[in-house]
Amino acid sequence: MTGSERIATVVVIGSGQAGLSAAYHLQRRGFASALDEPPAGASRETPTYVVLDADAAAGGAWQHRWESLRMATVNGIFDLPGAPQPAPDPQEPSRLAVPRYFAAYEREHGFPILRPVRVTSVRAADGDADGPLLVETDAGRWRARFVINATGTWTNPVHPVYPGQESFRGRQLHTKEYVDLEEFRGHRVAVVGGGISAVQQLEEISRVATTVWYTRREPVFIEGEFQRETTGRDTIAQVTADVEAGKPSSSIVSYTGLSWTPYAVAARERGALERRPMFTAIEPYGVREADGSFTSVDTILWATGFRAALGHLDPLQLRNDLGGIGLRGTQVLADPRIHLIGFGPSQSTVGANRAGRDAVAAIARRLREDSSRVA
Numbered sequence: 001m002t003g004s005e006r007i008a009t010v011v012v013i014g015s016g017q018a019g020l021s022a023a024y025h026l027q028r029r030g031f032a033s034a035l036d037e038p039p040a041g042a043s044r045e046t047p048t049y050v051v052l053d054a055d056a057a058a059g060g061a062w063q064h065r066w067e068s069l070r071m072a073t074v075n076g077i078f079d080l081p082g083a084p085q086p087a088p089d090p091q092e093p094s095r096l097a098v099p100r101y102f103a104a105y106e107r108e109h110g111f112p113i114l115r116p117v118r119v120t121s122v123r124a125a126d127g128d129a130d131g132p133l134l135v136e137t138d139a140g141r142w143r144a145r146f147v148i149n150a151t152g153t154w155t156n157p158v159h160p161v162y163p164g165q166e167s168f169r170g171r172q173l174h175t176k177e178y179v180d181l182e183e184f185r186g187h188r189v190a191v192v193g194g195g196i197s198a199v200q201q202l203e204e205i206s207r208v209a210t211t212v213w214y215t216r217r218e219p220v221f222i223e224g225e226f227q228r229e230t231t232g233r234d235t236i237a238q239v240t241a242d243v244e245a246g247k248p249s250s251s252i253v254s255y256t257g258l259s260w261t262p263y264a265v266a267a268r269e270r271g272a273l274e275r276r277p278m279f280t281a282i283e284p285y286g287v288r289e290a291d292g293s294f295t296s297v298d299t300i301l302w303a304t305g306f307r308a309a310l311g312h313l314d315p316l317q318l319r320n321d322l323g324g325i326g327l328r329g330t331q332v333l334a335d336p337r338i339h340l341i342g343f344g345p346s347q348s349t350v351g352a353n354r355a356g357r358d359a360v361a362a363i364a365r366r367l368r369e370d371s372s373r374v375a
């Protein structure tokens with residue numbers, strides 16, 4: 001494909017839960033694979049699609065999650081559209097179970113997925129706001145009418161910057177690089193961050209190491225039973241309102257608070273949830289506390305979360321003055337050719353499913369309108 005240009009009505013970027021949901025609904029609505037050549041001499045009437053994914057294997061971000069994130073400790077993974085998950089072994093790492101499930105789904109449906117293909121940029125082909133989009137990749141260019149972006153967050157970890165950070169003589173790593181608990185045994189570890197991953201990793205590491213927990217704000221734990229249905233609905237409504245108002249997205253935990261999961265309770269019982277305000281600086285052998293005292297640590301784990309991985313869309317200038325990207329449904333207000341799924345209110349497995357369906361429905365509607373105008 002290098003050097004050539006290929007054409008699809010819809011390019012889906014990413015094949016995690018969101019991208020697979022989009023592929024399922026595109027196929028269901030009769031979009032053909034853009035990888036199949038139309039019969040010689042025939043003009044192509046049927047809209048087409050392709051999925052481009054930067055990973056070498058199926059599974060989206062799940063294939064990269066840490067070993068000890070078991071099926072019993074994930075927050076609940078929603079079924080892909082039309083495919084109930086096999087009964088999970090609670091002890092199996094999610095990084096194995098979920099990619100296996102995704103791979104079987106892809107095989108069953110025969111989706112046109114190209115991987116590893118990284119999209120480097122998406123831009124307008126010309127000045128026509130309704131004209132084609134050029135999707136540049138490390139394996140050639142695609143020309144598309146619509147882009148459904150489903151690139152998740154895993155490839156865009158948040159790395160805060162603190163004075164003196166480069167002088168630190170110990171090890172710094174992000175949640176993304178966390179694999180094996182044993183590498184922390186006997187160490188003094190500063191865990192930074194107030195989200196679910198921070199609490200999970202703190203609980204684990206505190207079994208084998210001395211930990212100190214730092215967060216910018218006092219973590220908010222929800223007392224009493226977590227009402228999944230109502231809390232989930234309220235959260236989605238709040239995030240949707242923010243995204244529709246074009247506000248920059250913030251972490252889901254800032255909407256939901258933390259719940260007293262079994263691992264959070266275990267961490268509390270071990271004394272690991274004694275939170276300290278953020279340190280003010282990093283020194284070669286530790287951190288300078290907010291009160292001016294010094295704490296010696298040899299490892300800093302930045303469990304500081306992720307942001308939507310959207311750098312490849314920068315040429316389209318989708319951001320507003322607030323720094324956010326306004327959406328109506330899944331459609332970007334600043335450029336309705338682009339749909340963002342697995343983003344804002346749809347950044348959960350259930351949300352990703354719905355968003356895939358909604359994006360495809362909106363595109364199908366638009367194509368119908370176009371053809372009735374032509375007729």
Ligand SMILES: Cc1cc2nc3c(=O)[nH]c(=O)nc-3n(C[C@H](O)[C@H](O)[C@H](O)COP(=O)(O)OP(=O)(O)OC[C@H]3O[C@@H](n4cnc5c(N)ncnc54)[C@H](O)[C@@H]3O)c2cc1C
Nearest residue numbers: 014016017018054055060061074075119151152342348349
């Ligand atoms: C640690 C952690 C635990 C979580 N646990 C849960 C949970 O238990 N339940 C739940 O519902 N949600 C959970 N979430 C939220 C979770 O991220 C979503 O639910 C869902 O897995 C995201 O799916 P996705 O399709 O949006 O993105 P991803 O699974 O991240 O897939 C994105 C895909 O896009 C590809 N990609 C990225 N950039 C490019 C590019 N430039 N070009 C081409 N391809 C690209 C990637 O290779 C990847 O395959 C968790 C998140 C984290 C960080």
